[in-house]
Structures are given as structure tokens and as C-alpha cells.
Amino acid sequence: MPSKKTRILIAKPGLDGHDRGAKFIARTLRDEGYEVIYTGIRQTPEAIVQTAIQEDVDFVGLSLLSGAHNELFPRVVDLLKENGAEDIKVIGGGIIPEEDIPLLKEKGVQAVFGPGTSTEQIVEFIEHGSGR
Amino acid sequence: MPLPEELKKQKKDWEETTVRKVISRYPELKAEFVTGSDKPVERLYLPESFSVEEYLGKQGFPGRYPYTRGVQPTMYRGRLWTMRQYAGFGTAEESNQRYRFLLEQGQTGLSVAFDLPTQIGYDSDDPRAEGEVGKVGVVVDTLRDMEILFDGIPLDKISTSMTINAPAAILLAMYIAVAEKKGIGKDKLRGTIQNDILKEYIARGTYIFPPAPSMRLITDVFAYCSREVPQWNTISISGYHIREAGSDASQEVAFTLANGIEYVRAALKAGLSVDDFAGRLSFFFNAHNDLLEEVAKFRAARRIWARIMKERFNATDPKSMMLRFHTQTGGSTLTAQQPDNNIVRVAIQALAAVLGGTQSLHTNSREEALALPAEESVRLALRTQQVLAYESGVTSTVDPLAGSYCVEALTDRIELEVWQYIDRIEALGGMVPSILKGYVQKQIQEAAFRTQKDIEKGERVVVGINKFQMEEKRPENLLRVDPAIRQVQTDKLSQLKRSRNSSHVQDSLSALRQGAKQDAVNLLPLILETVREYATLGEICQVLRDEFGEHKETIVL
Amino acid sequence: MDLVDDIRRGEVRAIARAISLIEDLEPEAELLADSLFPHTGRALILGVTGSPGAGKSTLVDRLITLERRSGHKVAVIAIDPSSPFSGGAVLGDRLRMQEHATDPGVFIRSMASRGFLGGVAAATGDVLKVLDAAGYDTIFIETIGVGQTEVKIVELSDIVLLVLMPGMGDEIQAMKAGVMEIGDIFIINKKDMPGADKLLMEVEYVLSFKNPGEDTVTNPIVMTSATNGEGIGLLREAIAAHRTEIARSGKLEQKRRFRLERELMGVLNRKIHQLMDVHIEVSKQLPDWADTLYRRKACPYALINKQIQNFLKEGRGDRTN
Ligand SMILES: Nc1nc2c(ncn2[C@@H]2O[C@H](COP(=O)(O)OP(=O)(O)OP(=O)(O)O)[C@@H](O)[C@H]2O)c(=O)[nH]1
Ligand SMILES: [Mg+2]
Secondary structure: OOOOOOEEEOOOOOOOOOOHHHHHHHHHHOOOOOOOEEOOOOOOOHHHHHHHHHOOOEEEEEEEEEHHHHHHHHHHHHHHHOOOOOOOEEEEEEEHHHHHHHHHOOOOOOOOEEEOOOOHHHHHHHHHOOOO | OOOHHHHHHHHHHHHHHHHHHHHHHOOOOOOOOOOOOOEOOOOOOOOOOOOOOHHHHHHOOOOOOOOOOOOOHHHHOOOOEEHHHHHHHHOOHHHHHHHHHHOOOOOOEEEEEOHHHHHHOEEEEEEOOOOOOOOEEOOOHHHHHHHOOOOOOEEEEEEEEEEEEOOOHHHHHHHHHHHHHOOOOOOHOOOOOOOHHHHHHHHHOOOOOOHHHHHHHHHHHHHHHHHHHHEEOOOOOOOHHHOOOOHHHHHHHHHHHHHHHHHHHHHHHHHOOOHHHHHHHHEEEEOOOHHHHHHHHHHHHHHHHHHHHHHHOOOOHHHHOOEEEEEEOOOOHHHOOOOOHHHHHHHHHHHHHHHOOEEEEOOOOOOOOOOEEHHHOOOOOOOHHHHHOOOOOOOOOOOOOOOOOOHHHHHHHHHHHHHHHHHHHHOOOOOHHHEEEEEEEHHHHHHHHHHHHHHHOOOOEOOOOOOOOOOOOOOOOOOOOOHHHHHHHHHHHHHHHOOHHHHHHHHHHHHHHHHHHOOOOOOOOOHHHHHHOOOOHHHHHHHHHHHOOOOOOOOOO | OOOHHHHHHHHHHHHHHHHHHHHHHOOOHHHHHHHHHOOOOOOOEEEEEEEOOOOHHHHHHHHHHHHHHHHOOOEEEEEEEEOOOOOOOOOOHHHHHHHHHOOOOOEEEEEEEOOOOOOOOHHHHHHHHHHHHHOOOOEEEEEEOOOOOOHHHHHHHOOOEEEEEOOOOOOOEEEEEEEEOOOOOOOOOOOOOOOOHHHHHHHHHOOOOOOOOOOOOOOOOOEEEOOOOOOOOHHHHHHHHHHHHHHOHHHHHHHHHHHHHHHHHHHHHHHHHHHHHHOOHHHHHHHHHHHHOOOOOOHHHHHHHHHHHHHHHOOOOOEEE
């Protein structure tokens, strides 16, 4: 009997140490039945991408609060592409101003969840690919 | 302390008749009322019986042990708190402009925010600095940047607080070197470095080295400053970030003071005597929305610290027992939605800090859940403090909420909880083992998780988030750092590297390396030598990384 | 099968995909495992077990560095428990090995136990085949770390490293409870902490009773401090020496044969289970059977015996075609 599990990498690129949100999401997604890989703070885009590939995840959730998202999120998307893993979906969260979202989406980030996002919205996106 | 018998009887009567009658027709809004930290609050607090001895033991007089009512006898009647807005972004030039602006607006102290590469000891040209240069604070690669940062600012007249931890000794050395160039002696310098590595491991994340060498750097600063920079606050033991990470009020105080205990122990072990450094320890707390609980928190913290210093460490100088603290309003309480609401939150939180007897205060700006604050928002935040200081009247008497039955009860409750945590941490062998085992992080995370769940379930109301929402246009044209800054800064850096005397740089760095190998050597003078030669922050930290190793976090989920 | 070729060429994406197929029990998983099987048997498989927080992941991280220095390709399977309530999991072991994330000679995979007992995941055996066939020279399996139930690791590994640390009051209890039986090499980690020497004496004492008389292979004890790297070189030497010793004494071959026996038993059991489920719809009928038992209209053994007899007699003809 196949029993496909959705696997999600929650990663913190950049240098900020504010992992309250990332940990909350990791834990909540586990409680929703997902397998979550959490690698801690200060991950380089290169390490995130290799981890995503080795772990064969369906999604990479990036959490960043320092303001470096415009540089680092697209870098993860590009590196996935370079490694033939463009099917792994990248979603982002943290302190992301509304006006940055169109650009991030254009660069291949599938969804961006800003402050105040509920778990439901994120789960909705993972399950049905809809949402912000 | 118990309620007097007669009062107890009367209270029961009141509850069974007066209250019951009303409740049967108009039930209360909730079955249980809780504080911002999710602790029960009673409908009514009453005076407890007290003796004069008990009063003196628990509260006493301001400026006297146990300092519950304040560290100075006259508090704000004598001198207002220092209004100190945390600021810094982009290049040293841009931040220098902001500091001059703030001083012109009547701010009375500087508070420097550094960018993350600086805080973690990477130069702007390090690959790990990608996207981060100048983002959350000002970038400092070398002494040159510090010279620009404080250009035209009289370092002998103002006090400067620097939020820097793992490389605190290096930035302090740079500050001293800048002053030297301006002809200002070390003994004239006033200010604070955060220098609190333990809460970095617990909550904030900008650590570099493992605990043991990190503690050594800290005690080296203590020892050096007690001789050379006597007016400098050598550490700001910070609960702020512990609270931001999701702790409750009691945990904020408990873990901060437990960190304080660890620093005192480390300094004693390094051979300092308690009254030589304890008076230069300062603290840094958060102010959240639950006004009464927050006021109680500050009062409890003072009382407990005084007791710790006097009873556990046998301090004799009153200064060693005084918990002096800076407060920042709670960043995590701000919402990206309806950002103007944040102005109100900040006002309440600032009031809590003032009623709690803070020595200095930073008020957050309304759009800080979204971006760096614009000048106009920073001014408004500063004006909030000025209104409190000059119009509210709460500055006219010392510790105005003392004697509030409720505030006293909350103060006692927080104190009790704090002692319980401190005992638990001691049983685990102290703060370092407790952090390495993940105990502290786990406690905070549980509280954070509960809070977030309560918000999602709507059990905890956050205005504009889960109640009273509205459609709104998100603010545009937020202040942002020019992405070209990295290029600008790395160009500056490579230029500087060409102009310095590289054999002097190498010599100073190898001297530091040799010093790092021997525990008994105080590293401050060696670091000072490297910064004078314009060694970069990254180069200095790399030497120490080689010798000390790097810390890895313990994750508990 | 293209996938098999890709795996044998060491393509990371293919390896990762294949592991998921196996974990998810996709229909093609069996064929995949069998196609890989002829190409397995080269890797040295090291099981790493011991109580939670003993330092397993940190030790593996250090050992990877040494293995890489001698030019070996390394793979790690790190197993963490699935939540019994949601079926989800947070997999955190690889945090301590992230320095190796971008090294092309290192492959790290986190696995959730998905309800399987014994400290590993049900699919671990087949996942090993993928990594072995992909050419990894050394494969580490880090178990969940819940102490006494980590027995499955013995069946999967060539050598089991049992990690202990000082300051755990119940360590000696655990030893008596038989955990000591599963270790080939004993590691006293955190030797920088108080109590390490005492623990060493205790371990030596307990080991002096191990398998009296029958086992000629020695069980080295190594003291390490994984965080600062002390003792790791010695540990690696101990592993190499142990490997040579068990290879020479025939113990390694014996272990590997035993592993294959266990594997066959496992496959057989699983197949029988599946067969029974398809043919007499066990899971569907279970409530009805329980009902007859509840009303005391039948007895457990008799009921099952009857079902099996029916299955052997008719069941097969009915539903296979
Ligand atoms: N003092 C000291 N601490 C160590 C040593 N080895 C590991 N640790 C610390 O022990 C904690 C747990 O280490 P891990 O490597 O995650 O242990 P583990 O056995 O893999 O833990 P689980 O997978 O959760 O069961 C971490 O905080 C390590 O830094 C050591 O030799 N000395
Ligand atoms: Mg582990």
C-alpha cells in the first residue's frame, strides 16, 4: 500500500537568529502530519538546496527576518534549477514587505507568507497549491 | 502575606451576595482572566496585613536595599530616564546622519545597531554576508567605519550603547580607538556594550564561539574596563530577546538573572572581586502590553537581583546590588496590519517601563513589523517618551504603583516563579549546561507555541490580527537599504586594505593568536592593537575562530 | 531501469528519489530493490545507537570528516520518531552534520520511523541497498535514540557503535536491561564532563560479563569528546581494527548472512500479511470478528485457525486469477 508523505524542509537562510516563526511552523506542520526537516539558523543557499535534494522534499520553506530575502530567496530558486530540481517548490515567510512579493514570485518563489499568516493558510497552500 | 481575617470574611460575603447577584444577570466576559503571560488574574485584590519589618524587607525605600521601589532615591524627580533610540543602517555615513538627527531632536544617548555580518564577525566581502550588509544595522568592517560613524559626535558628552555581543570586545576596542584619535581619554567614555553571549545561545542567535572562550572574552572586558574604562557598562544582560523569542514575563526575568549569576561566577572565577565589577553590570528588558504585570516584573527583578548579589555573592557595595536597566518596547507585539495601532501599543508599553523605574528607554516605531523605521516614525516614537516625561505626571512621585494591591500581588507571584526557575537551573548545573541541554530554549518555546496557538484559535485577542480586521492598503515606499551598499562597502574595504601596513596588521594578529592560546592573558590590549592597525573585524574574528572553535545550536522541538 | 543506472552512477537526485519510493512503499519499490541488490555488499555499514542526546549526531559529523579525508564517500541515514498522533515528524539530526551538506561525497538522509519499532524505520534495509549500490563506502545509520528498543540496528549493521555519556543516572540500569548486548564498540562520549571515568569503570565491569566464554571478539571502549574532536581519531582506528578482526574471524560474514536471513524473514512475514489482507480482508473483517468474540460466540484461536484453513483451501482460488 503506497503511503506518500509530504516532506518539507524548513530553512533559515541568511544570518538572523530569529527562529521563533520557523520553529512554530516546523512544529505545526508536524502536527498536521508532515515530515519536516529542520536544519537550524544560518544556512547558506547552497546548503539549503543540497539538503532539499538529498532529503527529496516537496517544499522548501524559507524564513528570513533580516531583509535579505530579495537576494537569498531567488538564489535558492536558481540553485534548485541549476541542480535539476525545479519541481521542488519554494515558499517564503518572515518580514517581507508587500511590495516585494510580486518580484519574488516573478523570480520563482511560489508563495510568500508575511506576518500574521495563519497555519491554515500555509497548509491550504501545501495541500492545494493555492494561497498567497 | 495573608489577608486579615475580618477582611477575608467580608470578601466572602461580598462575593456571595453582591457579586453573585450581578453575575447571575450579567455574567463576566470570560470564565477566567489571565495576564499577558497567561497567568490568572483575580477579580479584586485586597490589602494584605503587613508589619513594618515585612514592608522594609520586601519593598523598603527607593535607593535602598532591596531596591524594589527604585535604584535612586528621587528617581525621575531628579533626572529623567535616558531616551535612547536604537538606530543604525546602511553605511557608517548614513548612520552618522541619523545619529545627528536624533541628537538634534532631543535624544540624550546613542544606541548603535550593527548589521548581522558585523555581529557575527564576517566582513562585507565574505560570501556569507550576501544580502545582509547594512540591513538590520550599520556595517562596520574596520576602525575606519567607526571613525566615520562617530564623526562630529562628542564622545565625552554623550553615552553610547552598542548592541554587539560575540565580537563586543572588538567593537569596544574600536570605540576606544576612535576616542583616542579625538583626544578623549578612556576614563571619559560612558556607554554600554551588550556583551551578553548567553542570551545569544538562548534566543538571539548571533553567537560565534563556544561558551567557555566566550565567557573568557566577557570577563576580559570586565577586568580591563574596571581598570581602564571605569564609567563603561561592561555588559547589558538582556531579557529583551528572550521575551521576543516568546517567553512569558517570569521567564524573561528568571533567565536573565540566571545569566547574570553565570557572569558573576565567571568573573569571580577569573579572579575579580565582586564589588569591582558588579556595579557596572546593567540589564535590558522588554515592555509588553499587560501594563500591570510588566510594572510588577520590573519591581520583582530589582528585588531578586539585590538579594542574589547580597546573599549569594556577598556584595557589600550598594551599587553591586542595584539592578539598573534599559527597556525597549516589545517588537513582537507590533503588527504589520493597521500599523498605526502600534503607536498606541508603544505608548502603553513605554508607560509600563516608566512606572517600572527604567533607566533608559527605546520606543519602537509603528512600521517596525514591516521595515526599518522612517525618520518621521522615529520622531513620533521619541515624542511618545517626551509626552510621558513632561505631560503625564507619572514622573512626579517615585514608584507610583507601589501599594496597588494588584501590582504588589503580581510582584510577589513573579518573584516566586523566578526563584523556582533559578533553582531549577542551578540544579542542572547552572546556565551553560541548561542551555546546552536545551532546557531554557524548551521552556521559552513551549510558551511561544502556546501563545501562537491561542492567537490562532482566537483565545488571545490581537487587535487587527484576529479581531477588528479590515481591508487596508499596505504602506508603500518603506525605507530600505540600497542593495548597492555591499559593493560600495567592499570597495571601501579593499581600498583600505591596500592603504594599511600589512606587516603590522599580521604582527598584531599573531600576537592576538598567541594570547588567545593562554587563558591568563587579557585579550583586550591585544585586540586594541589589531584595530589600531586597521585589521578587519573578520580577520580578528577568524583568528579567534581558529583558536576557539565555533558554537553549534541545540535545537529542541 | 533507468533509475538503477542513475543510482549506480551516484546521481544524487536519483538516489534521493529512490529512497522516497521505497519509504512510500510505491509499487515499483520491490523491483527497484531487487534490481539494486546484485550491486550491493560493498559498503561498510555502521550502526550508531545510544540514549537521546548522547552525542550520536555530533560523533557521526566528526567521523564523516575523517572518512572524507581518506577519500571515502559517506552516506548517513538518520532516523527520528514519527508522532504517533499525527504521523508527522520533525527530523533534526542532520543539523549537526550540515557542514557536509554541500560536499558531493556525502549524502545525508533523514528518515521518520513511521510507526516502526526497534529504533529504525521499516524501509531502512532497502534504503541501505540504494546507498550501497550508489557507491558509498561507509554508511552510518543513526537510530532514534530511545534506549532499550534499538535492537533492529544489530540486524542492519556490520558494526554497532553504542554511545554512552556520563551523568545519566540510569545508565547502569540500561546496561543490565541488555542494551550492552547490542554494542560492538562502546563509546563514552562527553569525556570532558564529570563522571566520564566512573562510567568507563562501570562499562568495563559490565562488559566483563558479556557473553562469557563464547565470544572471542573484543569489544573496544573509546572515550571521546565529540564537540572538540578528542578521541575521534582513536575511535576511527578502533572501528577499522574491529572490522579487520571480524572479517578475519568470519564474524562479519556470519553477521551478513544473518542479516540476509532476517531480511528474508521480514519479507516473508510482510508478504504473508499482505496476502492475508488481500484474500480474507483482515482489516475489514476485524470489527466483525471482534464482535463475535465480544458476544462470546467464538474464541480467538479457533476463529483464526478457521480463517487460515479457509484461506489455504479456497481463498486463493477465489480471488487470484
Ligand atoms: N560537553 C559535550 N557535549 C557534547 C559532546 N558531544 C555532543 N555534545 C552535546 O550534546 C548535545 C546532543 O548532541 P547530539 O549529537 O545531537 O546527540 P544525539 O545523540 O544525536 O541526540 P538525539 O539524536 O537527539 O538522540 C548537543 O548539545 C551537543 O553539542 C561532548 O563530547 N561533550
Ligand atoms: Mg541525533
